[in-house]
Amino acid sequence: MIRNVFRAVVLSLGLFAGPTLAEEPFIVVQSTTSTQNSGLLDHILPWFEAETGIDVRVVAVGTGQAIRNAINGDGDVLLVHSKADEEQFVADGWGVERFDVMYNDFVLVGPKSDPAKVKGGSDIVAALAAVSQAKAPFASRGDDSGTHKAELRHWDAAGVDPAGASGTWYRETGSGMGATLNVASGMDAYALTDRATWESFGNRGNLEVLVEGDPRLFNQYGVILVNPEKHPRVRASAGQRFIDWLIGPDGQAAIEAFQPNGQQLFFPNAKAEG
Numbered sequence: 577m578i579r580n581v582f583r584a585v586v587l588s589l590g591l592f593a594g595p596t597l598a599e600e601p602f603i604v605v606q607s608t609t610s611t612q613n614s615g616l617l618d619h620i621l622p623w624f625e626a627e628t629g630i631d632v633r634v635v636a637v638g639t640g641q642a643i644r645n646a647i648n649g650d651g652d653v654l655l656v657h658s659k660a661d662e663e664q665f666v667a668d669g670w671g672v673e674r675f676d677v678m679y680n681d682f683v684l685v686g687p688k689s690d691p692a693k694v695k696g697g698s699d700i701v702a703a704l705a706a707v708s709q710a711k712a713p714f715a716s717r718g719d720d721s722g723t724h725k726a727e728l729r730h731w732d733a734a735g736v737d738p739a740g741a742s743g744t745w746y747r748e749t750g751s752g753m754g755a756t757l758n759v760a761s762g763m764d765a766y767a768l769t770d771r772a773t774w775e776s777f778g779n780r781g782n783l784e785v786l787v788e789g790d791p792r793l794f795n796q797y798g799v800i801l802v803n804p805e806k807h808p809r810v811r812a813s814a815g816q817r818f819i820d821w822l823i824g825p826d827g828q829a830a831i832e833a834f835q836p837n838g839q840q841l842f843f844p845n846a847k848a849e850g
Contacts, residue, residue, distance in 0.1 A: 602631035603814045606643075606651035608722060609752040611797075612636035614772035614841055620830040624821050630814050638721025638752065646670060646800075649807035652815035654800045655822075657722040657770075662798045671800035675823050678831050678842040679796045682726060683774060684787035685757075686712075686766035698789040700768075705734040711745040713765035714738070717756045718748025722795075727768045730792065757783070770795055772841035797842075799823065822846070 611617050612634060621632045635645060639656040646654045647670050654671060656662060665671045684694070684703055692710040694703040707714055708731075716738065717724040731738050738746040747765065749756045753773040760767040761781035769777075774785070799819050804810040821827045823846035831844040 601629065601811070601814050602633055603652040603811050603818055604633050604635060604650070605653045605655055605818070606635050606637070606645045607655040608639050608642060608657055608797075609636050609754065610657070610723075610770045610773045611655060613752070613754050614776045615836060616772065616831070616834050616842055619834045620822075620827065623826065623830045624818060627826070628817060628821070630817065632818065638717070638719045638724065640720030640722075640725070646802050649802070649809065652802055652811045653818055654802060655797065657795055657797045658725050659796050659798060661725070662800060666800060670803055670806055672803050674798050674800045675819065676845055676847055677797045677799050677822055678828075678844045678846075679794060680771050680842050681788070681795050682723065682768055682793040683771050683785045684766060684768055685760065685774060685783045686786045687764035687782045688784055689764065689782070690786060692766065695786045697787045700730050700787055700790045700792055701733045703787045704730050705736060707766050708734065708736045708738070708741075711741070713760075713763045714746050715756050715760035715763060715765040715767045716746065716748045717753065718750050719752070721752075723753060723768060723770055726793075726795070730768070733792075775839060775841055776836070796845075 617634055625631060635651060637645070639658045639661065642654060642656050643661055643665055645651055654665070662674050666674050684700060691712045692706040694706050697703050716727060742748060747759065749759050753769055754777060756767060757769060757777050758779055759765070761779050761783050764782055799822055801812060801815045801819055802810045804812040828844035828846055831842050834842060
């Protein structure tokens with residue numbers, strides 16, 4: 577961006593006083609690894625920054641950690657994908673209001689050899705039950721992320737407690753989606769992943785999508801302003817401006833336009849009522 581190039585020149589030449597630069601508006605967005613790893617944020621944020629002059633600084637972690645960071649006041653806006661936890665965040669007073677932003681879906685990937693024999697299925701619960709019965713290697717994020725939370729819901733629906741198999745066929749990486757997919761690729765293991773990260777993942781090895789299309793794999797993203805009444809240092813005006821842009825026509829169009837290799841990875845679905 578021209579503005580960032582200008583800033584770099586100013587800094588390198590030592591022009592202007594420090595306080596002038598410090599006054600440049602910015603916000604901190606606590607978000608998920610999928611929005612970063614997929615390239616979505618790199619695509620849409622320059623549109624917002626060019627329009628508003630507000631710099632967006634992203635902390636990309638799992639949803640659970642992003643929510644904890646926001647509760648601690650370490651951010652102005654929360655952009656994550658675990659609706660029940662987002663609604664609780666607002667109900668507990670940490671956030672002002674939640675808005676739908678976009679959605680995609682989760683998929684179950686696994687080795688082409690498919691020891692659990694689930695390829696071509698569309699029932700995630702039946703597939704996980706088969707993985708458990710076969711004691712086939714499964715790589716879990718194990719990090720309280722939105723993906724991990726979704727995975728645990730499906731295990732529960734299958735009547736399986738994978739924690740009892742921790743360290744055997746069930747491996748918890750404690751890492752982000754990309755790192756977990758790397759583990760799955762190295763182990764020829766099954767894994768649950770959001771589709772956007774999968775499509776952007778280069779080290780697939782023998783892995784392929786085996787189960788998809790179950791309505792229970794729907795993956796909704798939401799955005800929330802951190803409550804300035806809880807944390808007065810929250811940049812509420814700039815943060816709300818970002819939210820209004822993201823759920824408005826320009827932000828929704830920017831999301832719609834993100835189609836690497838001609839494939840749409842996120843589908844905008846903001847609603848006025850939030």
